[in-house]
Amino acid sequence: xxxxxxxxxxxxxxxxxxxxxxxxxxxxxxxxxxxxxxxxxxxxxxxxxxxxxxxxxxxxxxxxxxxxxxxxxxxxxxxxxxxxxxxxxxxxxxxxxxxxxxxxxxxxxxxxxxxxxxxxxxxxxxxxxxxxxxxxxxxxxxxxxxxxxxxxxxxxxxxxxxxxxxxxxxxxxxxxxxxxxxxxxxxxxxxxxxxxxxxxxxxxxxxxxx
Amino acid sequence: xxxxxxxxxxxxxxxxxxxxxxxxxxxxxxxxxxxxxxxxxxxxxxxxxxxxxxxxxxxxxxxxxxxxxxxxxxxxxxxxxxxxxxxxxxxxxxxxxxxxxxxxxxxxxxxxxxxxxxxxxxxxxxxxxxxxxxxxxxxxxxxxxxxxxxxxxxxxxxxxxxxxxxxxxxxxxxxxxxxxxxxxxxxxxxxxxxxxxxxxxxxxxxxxxx
DNA sequence: ACCAATGCTGAACACTGTGTCTATTAACGG
DNA sequence: CCGTTAATAGACACAGTGTTCAGCATTGGT
Numbered sequence: 001x002x003x004x005x006x007x008x009x010x011x012x013x014x015x016x017x018x019x020x021x022x023x024x025x026x027x028x029x030x031x032x033x034x035x036x037x038x039x040x041x042x043x044x045x046x047x048x049x050x051x052x053x054x055x056x057x058x059x060x061x062x063x064x065x066x067x068x069x070x071x072x073x074x075x076x077x078x079x080x081x082x083x084x085x086x087x088x089x090x091x092x093x094x095x096x097x098x099x100x101x102x103x104x105x106x107x108x109x110x111x112x113x114x115x116x117x118x119x120x121x122x123x124x125x126x127x128x129x130x131x132x133x134x135x136x137x138x139x140x141x142x143x144x145x146x147x148x149x150x151x152x153x154x155x156x157x158x159x160x161x162x163x164x165x166x167x168x169x170x171x172x173x174x175x176x177x178x179x180x181x182x183x184x185x186x187x188x189x190x191x192x193x194x195x196x197x198x199x200x201x202x203x204x205x206x207x208x209x210x
Numbered sequence: 211x212x213x214x215x216x217x218x219x220x221x222x223x224x225x226x227x228x229x230x231x232x233x234x235x236x237x238x239x240x241x242x243x244x245x246x247x248x249x250x251x252x253x254x255x256x257x258x259x260x261x262x263x264x265x266x267x268x269x270x271x272x273x274x275x276x277x278x279x280x281x282x283x284x285x286x287x288x289x290x291x292x293x294x295x296x297x298x299x300x301x302x303x304x305x306x307x308x309x310x311x312x313x314x315x316x317x318x319x320x321x322x323x324x325x326x327x328x329x330x331x332x333x334x335x336x337x338x339x340x341x342x343x344x345x346x347x348x349x350x351x352x353x354x355x356x357x358x359x360x361x362x363x364x365x366x367x368x369x370x371x372x373x374x375x376x377x378x379x380x381x382x383x384x385x386x387x388x389x390x391x392x393x394x395x396x397x398x399x400x401x402x403x404x405x406x407x408x409x410x411x412x413x414x415x416x417x418x419x420x
Numbered sequence: 421a422c423c424a425a426t427g428c429t430g431a432a433c434a435c436t437g438t439g440t441c442t443a444t445t446a447a448c449g450g
Numbered sequence: 451c452c453g454t455t456a457a458t459a460g461a462c463a464c465a466g467t468g469t470t471c472a473g474c475a476t477t478g479g480t
Contacts, residue, residue, distance in 0.1 A: 007455085034438095143402050149399065155367075184398075192353050254430085
């Protein structure tokens with residue numbers, strides 16, 4: 001269901017690619033509309049007949065990416081009610097590898113961090129929904145508020161994802177990276193640091209401590 | 211060792227406060243130098259006699275904050291070689307509460323995310339140093355690369371910190387928040403979600419899997 | 421209390437980039 | 451093939467930048 005007219009598709013694609021490459025080179029603030037149209041080999045007026053401004057273009061590009069990601073994640077979600085498969089994380093990493101430049105742009109917070117916030121918040125909502133339905137399904141009571149848990153997990157995920165995308169040459173496959181991430185996240189930092197058994201000092205968990 | 215001249219100190223303080231409040235209101239990109247000087251009740255020329263541009267002001271403000279934080283963290287660091295006290299995290303949360311607006315600005319990625327990157331990277335380096343010296347001290351071999359571990363931990367921390375600062379009214383004290391965070395981080399998501407025992411399916415950890 | 425040094429100021433300046441518009445040409449899809 | 455839609459160059463007013471300068475006011479040191 002992309003726009004029917006071939007010229008429109010072509011132009012928007014060129015604008016997207018030009019934006020992404022220029023932002024990675026110079027940073028969002030140092031890219032002008034003229035820079036974009038010049039690299040895309042289009043007239044400046046053409047830009048404004050598609051988007052009201054630079055921000056709108058970025059917003060559109062990021063939204064498109066999210067829709068694509070959501071579509072790929074959808075079939076995996078019911079499965080994660082059952083167990084901790086790590087499949088959504090794996091799919092996220094694969095998707096990021098395929099759209100490396102755009103993910104780097106987002107994860108680096110280009111564009112006043114709006115793109116990153118939008119992306120983070122969408123991921124967090126999705127993760128919270130999975131956590132909630134999983135808690136219901138297994139009839140288990142979370143020890144920590146699932147909203148907070150979702151934020152923490154997304155924060156962890158995106159930090160590692162950024163490292164994985166930025167490190168050159170690629171340090172490991174998507175499978176290896178998410179396997180590692182899954183282990184760290186599920187087992188915790190005490191285990192990851194190399195210690196055995198349970199962490200010391202069971203600190204109070206919630207707002208009900210003395 | 212702040213600048214000696216009283217007028218200079220006063221002016222820079224006014225510019226800092228004006229910047230922070232305006233950015234939180236409108237977003238970094240929608241704040242002009244004139245907006246800043248107007249709110250600070252200063253002439254526009256005065257701005258340029260202190261900073262070359264808006265970015266420089268933000269950079270300076272963030273750097274100052276980091277130096278302040280580092281000073282408060284320094285005395286706690288040798289202690290964390292010994293155990294997982296959670297004291298640095300607690301101090302970070304307290305510091306953030308005291309400088310709430312500026313932390314929100316940074317954590318939201320205002321200013322093309324440069325401030326957030328700068329802050330994240332500095333925290334990550336500090337954490338990695340602690341992890342490394344702790345591994346040495348306890349003669350324990352990490353199961354995951356400490357650089358990655360540091361990034362993940364900082365990502366988790368900052369995600370929860372942002373939630374804690376944004377949630378109004380304050381959901382819990384700094385002690386409670388970091389206690390919760392410490393439990394989550396050390397024990398892992400499997401525990402936090404309410405499950406007992408070890409997580410299922412020990413996935414491969416590093417780049418050496420089949 | 422003084423005063424040389426320094427900071428603050430408003431006004432004017434050239435300049436870059438924005439967003440809009442219009443008339444013209446080119447490409448599209450049915 | 452043709453009516454419709456997209457791309458384009460050029461011109462426009464405008465907002466914000468960063469610089470300069472001559473004046474006035476506040477400062478810290480003696």
